[in-house]
Amino acid sequence: MDECFNATLLPQITKLQPRENNNWDEFLLPIIFAYNTVVHATTDYSPFQLQFRHEPCLSTDEPSTSFLFNKPQDYYEQMKKNLSIIQRQARDYIINREQQYKNNYDKQRQDPHYEINDLLLLRIFSRSMLDKFVPFHLRDTHNPPPYLDHSQQQS
Secondary structure: OHHHHHHHHHHHHHHHOOOOOOOHHHOHHHHHHHHHHOOOOOOOOOHHHHHHOOOOOOOOOOOOOOOOOOOHHHHHHHHHHHHHHHHHHHHHHHHHHHHHHHHHHHHOOOOOOOOOOOEEEEEEOOOOOOOEEEEEEOOOOOOOOOOOOHHHHHO
């Protein structure tokens, strides 16, 4: 999630900040507010709405003139009800989006099936950044070895 936020935040700061001044911190709060008030595709809600149960009220918005609550407790109960509905819908959107991501990812992936005694390449990591690949025969399809046994090292 941090990578997604950073990928959004950095280009916005770059757009607003003049090249010769180092005043990026002046633009941070408005950019974060804009990020938090935009509807995200994954949840179908803005982070502000998920946190505070309502859309943000700007100083340019007209204030509401009437509230229809018989008791002070009614407002709190309505807020709890709205929050549970929003969270349930956001959870459903996230699950749906995760499934879409998985389906798209799986389209590009191979599904290899290995049999016992198949010849595979085992990667041996080294400190010199030049990793080696050594052939070995698979002995157990459910538990491939993380390293070569003594006879395989000899060969």
